[in-house]
Amino acid sequence: MKVNEEETRGELVTPGEVLGKAAELKAGKGAYVSPHNNTVYASLTGFRTLTYPPPDSPDPRPTVDVIGHKAHGAVPESGATVIARVTKVTARMASADIMCVGPKSVREKFTGIIRQQDVRATEIDKVDMHSSFRPGDIVRALVLSLGDARAYHLSTAKNELGVVSAESAAGATMVPISWTEMQCPLTGQIEQRKVAKIGA
Structure with a gap:
């Protein structure tokens, strides 16, 4: 039986939103770890998704990605x-x-x-x-x-x-x-x- 590695699309998150602790999650695309508190944050607007590693992976933490909209709407950024x-x-x-x-x-x-x-x-x-x-x-x-x-x-x-x-x-x-x-x-x-x- 094939392991479902990816969780269904999660909730919509925006830049700066907390995704979880670095001890429990790896930051993937659209996410980053803040070193001062070891917290994973979203760096763009999109849907939070978790990808689980294979059972024999040395790192058991799932990777959290923020997947942007398929139809990329514009996102405000500093200087725009x-x-x-x-x-x-x-x-x-x-x-x-x-x-x-x-x-x-x-x-x-x-x-x-x-x-x-x-x-x-x-x-x-x-x-x-x-x-x-x-x-x-x-x-x-x-x-x-x-x-x-x-x-x-x-x-x-x-x-x-x-x-x-x-x-x-x-x-x-x-x-x-x-x-x-x-x-x-x-x-x-x-x-x-x-x-x-x-x-x-």
Whole structure:
């Protein structure tokens, strides 16, 4: 009888997620061991799978692999430019769902956070989050790092970054008229935003 060496596809894991202890698992593709605590972590987004060694293997530990999606959706990484939709704005930060990394669309949910200090490069202490972004805005942002709680830290602190598309209260797509203002073409009403420079 043939031994089933591979376990069925496990749960979806994301970068930095704990897969197990190095004493019990070997890190395979898409996984790595952190030397300071001998813990195996995922290094990419995908499905966790375990491959068991043959019975006569000197190392009885199964190998854990993280197998990426067959249809590889884009994954945000530090330094990448992303397009995201703002979902929530508080006094200190804006949350957004990342939709594209560069020209490629993502196939799963990635959350980004734009903190108050990352909205713009100057007069950081004067940034008002509610006049920079509103829920539903489409923003172009730079990925700074993978932050805590599995949310990516995003920055709009360059001229070409910020809101690229926003809907007015009247439901029309607003037109940028300056780096800090967008206007509704239907009502003429002007709303504050951290606008991305056009033509960048």
